[in-house]
Amino acid sequence: MAPANQSRLDLSEPPPPLELVEPHTPKARNAIAARLCEIVSWPESRIPAYERQLAADILIGLLRTSNVELRRRCAYGMMLIKDAPKALLRYLARDEISVAGPLLENGVGFDDSDMIATVRAGVASHWLAIAKRRGLTEPLTDALLATGDVPTAEAVLRNQYSRLSTQGVDVVVARSRQAPSLPNLLVARTELRPTQALVLFWWAGFEARLHILRRFAVDRSTLIQELGDVFALAAAEGWADADARKTLQVVERRQRNRAAAAKSAYGSLEGALAAAERGLDRGLIHEIAHLSGVKPTTASQIFADGGGEAIGVFCKAVGLKRPLMLALWKSLRRPVGDPETTDNPLGRTVYVFDTLATAKAQTVLRYWNWSFTADAANLERIAFEDAESAEMSLPRRNAALLFSRNG
Template sequence: MSAQTGLIDQLEDALGDKNLARRAEVLRKVTDLFVLKSGTFSEDQIALFDVVMSRLLENIESAARAQFGSRIARLPDAPREVVRLLAADAAIEVAGPVLAHSERIDVDALVDSAKTQSQDHLLAISGRKILAEAVTDVLVDRGNRAVVSATAQNAGAKFSEFGVSTLVRKACNDGDLALCVWSRPDIPRQNLVKLFVDASEAVKNQLVEADPRRADLIRSMVAQATDDIQTKARAGSNEFSEAQHLVRELNTAGKLNEAQLLAFADEGSFDKVVAALSLMCDLPVGVVERAFVQNQTEQIVVLARAVDISWATTMKLLLLHAGVNGSSRHQLDITFANFFRLQPATAQTALKFYRMREKANRPN
């Protein structure tokens, strides 16, 4: 009791003292007491520590704040206001430990820090055990290469559609990041296909620029490599296997038609739509997949007109394409005129050309 009374006396004096060294010493003693008894305090007692510690933190030097933050960062009952103050500190040595480890920071505070603080702060956040979608949205959008890579490697990170599309876009020119994205089991298959189709195109363009005389050969090699990657992606996808099995059964029963394709599009099922169009157009699955994951709508229009699909159904297919690529509704409206300008006979000729090109690109 006497020891606690002595501490209270020092606390009263320290709160009114401008001597920073003395304030830091009292903060250390208060922290010793809190760490020692952590897990036994009531909410009212924690609230009292919150007020006292917050007051003592005012104006003390960065080294003392950093030492304090490292001691309470992993405590499950750390005072929330104190943690918030530390997390908002511009000095990474102060904010880093609580940003990386504290369970007492809410999602909104993490988002605010990610939006306003340095890349070092973002890197600290990226290493947390659990990262909500709202947090990863900011990390992958605002973060530098190290931050985005660390976030992609974090098994506890959750990604929204925006987060996934941003990761894929940045990975197209970053081999290490592409491997991180590829290894995540939670990335939708259509986004993985888009990643590798786009990355292959980037590689193709670099090689063509280096040696234009080999352009045709390079295009053929890259197209085959892309098909191999897509085949591996499909082989590892239970969803695609189930979709392909269903579509083949419908086709065998004579029930694979425009109405069924529209139903698949309404479901938002990328795998079923791709498998269905592949059979309806007599094209390899890889060709149809690339039509959806590349940033062009013309090939989808050609396929639709060639097999006499209506504009209403085609529009649903284009909306599915827009979801993968982030296309705008305005771009879809422009396609309306192209659809009716393209004659079915012309589209069927183009479809025959696609088939011949695919046969020519296949190895003997």
């Protein structure tokens, strides 16, 4: 006989389900996380540092499974805490950008080590937020620029509260060869040095080139005056010291090579340029270079300049008259244009020629000639982020920037 209770069971009906029919809401866990978010964001006067740290250590474990709104509130609360727990800061700094962005841009608890670690672990959106911070130091801007991200570099250059190292500027100069937006931003930076600017010139646009010439094309009157007696000493030694000779060549007042003119079959630079009207070959370019007191490599770079403004600098530096400059332009088979407007290469070149003083043009030409140094021969690919690049001599460093294909 069946038990009495069995008669009350309807065996034809399925048993009730064991799983929950309503989603379980971890109310207590969420409440703990929310309360801890408040506690860690209390001012320093309200909670001891060790208790804040304990709360932060517990909170990190809870945030891993918390919703984005709670994480966002936590990050917002941490923005003004100077002694914020580092582990929690770094955790939130690597969250999705809606959580990390405001904290990365405005959080006061970070130090350079935190920021650099976040740059190395982050993505472009995080780099961009960091690049907008006030008071970016040289090590941090170095790390941001080393990412190679152009929008990040643009943000760093636009940030008036950022500071760039010489190495960082080198990185931007090299990168700007493939990023046309960077030269216009870089030329306004106070950290840009003349040697870097006059290398940047070669691939900058017209407006950036004008800025470079107006800012860095200076005369050498003080150096000429103060080193005047040294020229006599070097001449008395027969210019035997190569380093002294090269140094004084950068400073001296005279641009043309009189000794070369005395030996030249053309008699003068003007004679060589007159011959160029019948055709300009490699040998004649070398002759023009020697007569102008520059290396053939320098002359070749100038004559091949894409914009043409370098030709205007060259012609002004060597003391040519405007008609001879126009004749050289024609001999080089450069595009024809209206010399009275700046909407074409010839017009922009003439503008540079007309507005640049001879002494200032000579300074620019000397810098360029210095950059095309034999010391740069067979340069390997240079990574300007490496500390070793800072040990190069200045001419070699300039040439490395000029010939580097980084970027």
